[in-house]
Amino acid sequence: MSGNTIGRVFRITTWGESHGAALGAVIDGCPPGLSLSQGQIQAVLDRRKPGGQRFASPRQEADRVEILSGVFEGKTTGTPIALLIRNRDADSGAYEHLRSVFRPGHGDYTYYRKYGLRDHRGGGRASGRETAARVAAGAVASLVTEAAGIQVLAYTVALGGICISRGSPGRIRRESLENSLYCPDPEAAARMLDRLAEVRQQGDTLGGIVEIVVRGCPAGLGEPVFDKMDADLAGALMSIGTVKGVEIGAGFSVADMLGSESNDPLSPGGFLSNTSGGILAGITSGEEIVMRVACKPIPSISRSQQTIDAEGHPTTLSIGGRHDVCVIPRIVPVCEAMVQIVLADHLLRQKAVTP
Template identity: 40%
Template sequence: MNGNRFGRLFQVTTYGESHGPGMGVVVSGCPAGLELDEETIQRELDRRKPGQSMITTSRGEPDEVTINSGVQDGYTTGTPIGMTIQNKDAESGKYEPFVTAPRPSHGDFTYSAKFGTRNWGGGGRSSARETVNWVAAGAIAKEVLEHEGVQVKAHVNQIGDVEAPEVSFEEMLEHTEDNDVRCAHPETAEEMQELIEDYQERGDSIGGSIYFEIRGVPRGLGAPRFDSVEARLGQAMMSVPASTAFEFGRGRDARTIPGKEHNDDWEFGDDGDPVPVENDHGGLQGGITTGEPIYGEVTLHAPTSIPKKQQTVDWETGEQKEIQVVGRHDPVLPPRGVPVVEAMLNVTMLDFMLLGGRVNPDRLDGQPGEYDTDYHPSSPRNE
């Protein structure tokens, strides 16, 4: 099975299954000299871990990380960083009815069709549990980027038909973690919470979206065509379990906007270089960063594991059958998806920074750099 590695210079290789002994990730390409400990990684893992609120799965995983290599006396050595997270609360027995009867909209049948076998406990490798590895790797990337003055932040901007108004980057930094939904607009967060609880009581689930911004990115990162920043961000975001759409800048609204309105005029910035006036392209033109904030949105569909009765077939007996998925599952994904999206954005942007020679190892042992929180592009979705 391929497809377990992401990145060019900052490479993330993951392993583990949902109900196996544990999860693991190897991070290669982290510069030497970065101050790093397990507590730094754990802070990010605690944001993703299950059981943190009433609108997440009740699976009791502490998600405690162990750093096994690549760190000496509290600093990275430049060699691969190996990390493991043990699975403590797996209940594989509940998945035995689905060994030959695939759950609707899961990877059960497709994995079996491709490989001739699969780890069926909790979905095995196809489970979103695997993203715990991504968040661990993203925590490292985040530390490096902050020393370069680059910061990523996201929040839940829509659940079902409840959509938050536009919020500033500063508001996302200040309020995203204030509520269980991880929506930076408190009043909308309450509406979202009520909607999620309603679906939860009905034994159903609901989808939503996550808005993100990346600040402090230097101009000139990326390359045309297949190595464009948006192409690589798209790969990262569409790898997130349950993702159905990735947008940047005006996104899908661009289909209704004439060229004269969509085009970004140029003006001279404070440094005398050209800068786009409106940044409607989301910090990217020709696949390369303009130096303006990168912003966009990721859509996640409703969780597929729901307690409502559904129809499937048993490919071993040839029977049509009714099944009911019994277990501990999230009724909505964006709240726990925020740290996952942030992690993959951090990993992707650090890879581009390293490819562009924009990481200075001498800065890693100093204070984090400054990033701009004043500029906020208009959000066409909320106009």
């Protein structure tokens, strides 16, 4: 299977580079008869696009999506859906000095070792701009999940070491995230913004943690061995370039628990706890699916860094140009999209198992 494609029944292939003419996605396996318009996709893309947040890249991309195929008179036809997003504000000249120099923390060196060449303009295929195609595809996937009564919600729980006051993920609602960081704790969000301003003045960047909650997911989704639901969700989230760790349910804290603490007791009314995060033996339990992803700091910083050029000669590098200070909040809709894509695929696969 191509490394640019995800899914078995509901299949997404993304294409395009940061400074190419355009990028987009092809969606194969979407059921026919679902209502879909460009406006539905655009509403989700607008949450991710650059230039709209105080600490985001000033690159001004409208990210206007075009539906090229697979939709007729406002309904999906069951044939491949092709989505196009044109690049209109790429400044490739700002990257010319990076043509033969590897940026620390980026994919420059590893892409060069794999392919023997690389697109130095904004990172090419390894750029975070590729995620616009994922978000567009996720909007289509949400047609499948929402028809099944599933809701996916992602939000910021930590940024630059500042954490929200923890409560039950199930009590967080989208209307509580109406701030620039998609953070459910206004007091923590204010401190996060102050921290972002401080770090930007230092020429540096920050990482953070995003939590994703899936509500209304039925029990029984996921395969018993190699396509476990938690494995597929973790793989989809780890495919986002900034993500360096994924937790599901209690995550790494289970290592410090007793079995009596980590087990979720059952009663006639259902589970009495949800340490498993809604997945047992790779199959959904019907409880809320709770995940967290750790996002690394943006690698492009104006502070001097040690690196090498393509000939292996040592050099130092200070990166200018237009860059985010933190992937949060723009990564939040990307996380939602990847979860929607995996869930849509497993919902359709389940139709082959249950009558």
